[in-house]
Amino acid sequence: MSGSQLAFDLEYRPALGEDDFLVAPCNSDAVAWIDRFPDWPTKALVVSGEPGSGKTHLTRVFMAKTKAVDISASTLRNNAVPVLPDADAIVIENADQLASDDTAEEALFHLYNQAREAETSMLLTAAKPPARWPIKLADLSSRLRTISSATIGAPDDALLSAVIVKLFADRQLTIEGSVLDYAIARMERTFDAARRFVADADRKALEKKRRITVPLVRDILER
Numbered sequence: 001m002s003g004s005q006l007a008f009d010l011e012y013r014p015a016l017g018e019d020d021f022l023v024a025p026c027n028s029d030a031v032a033w034i035d036r037f038p039d040w041p042t043k044a045l046v047v048s049g050e051p052g053s054g055k056t057h058l059t060r061v062f063m064a065k066t067k068a069v070d071i072s073a074s075t076l077r078n079n080a081v082p083v084l085p086d087a088d089a090i091v092i093e094n095a096d097q098l099a100s101d102d103t104a105e106e107a108l109f110h111l112y113n114q115a116r117e118a119e120t121s122m123l124l125t126a127a128k129p130p131a132r133w134p135i136k137l138a139d140l141s142s143r144l145r146t147i148s149s150a151t152i153g154a155p156d157d158a159l160l161s162a163v164i165v166k167l168f169a170d171r172q173l174t175i176e177g178s179v180l181d182y183a184i185a186r187m188e189r190t191f192d193a194a195r196r197f198v199a200d201a202d203r204k205a206l207e208k209k210r211r212i213t214v215p216l217v218r219d220i221l222e223r
Contacts, residue, residue: 026153042147044122049152052191055125076107084114089121096126099133109140167198
């Protein structure tokens, strides 16, 4: 048998508790909005940011605080007139993916109106702010432009390092400081890049039965 082995995509559980969220200047505005709930002027908030920026983590913190009900995007794509859950708050992740879908846009429009009438709070997440969604339904577009919005920006070196350490810890792995410094100096400065890097390093280390070292990281980044 060779020195490498197959790497299986086994499920791991990321730490999504409130104390696990890494607060930094790039996400402090979004965190402040979650902290000030229910004191939201429009009863609705959109948190936008690139993949891996922590939007899902924030929604889990919000749901734990408020007992909010999660409504999936697929539910809205399949039902133009959804029923508002009996809850003080609801969450819709990846809400921008509903844009340009006639049924989904109609469903979101009706759900928004129901929530407004019932004074139910809404937390939506998206890759971009509502003004940049390709909404076709004019009434929905106008309503989305009136709600509060917070954007999670690009991470600085300190946050990117902390995110990578956390992602490795979620997989029960550690990375030495010198290896981390090497990676940070050479990788793309995005949350999604950090997520891909950690997944690739985990897989490569398992395949090669090696620790996560500078040579291994160099091989990953050069690819």
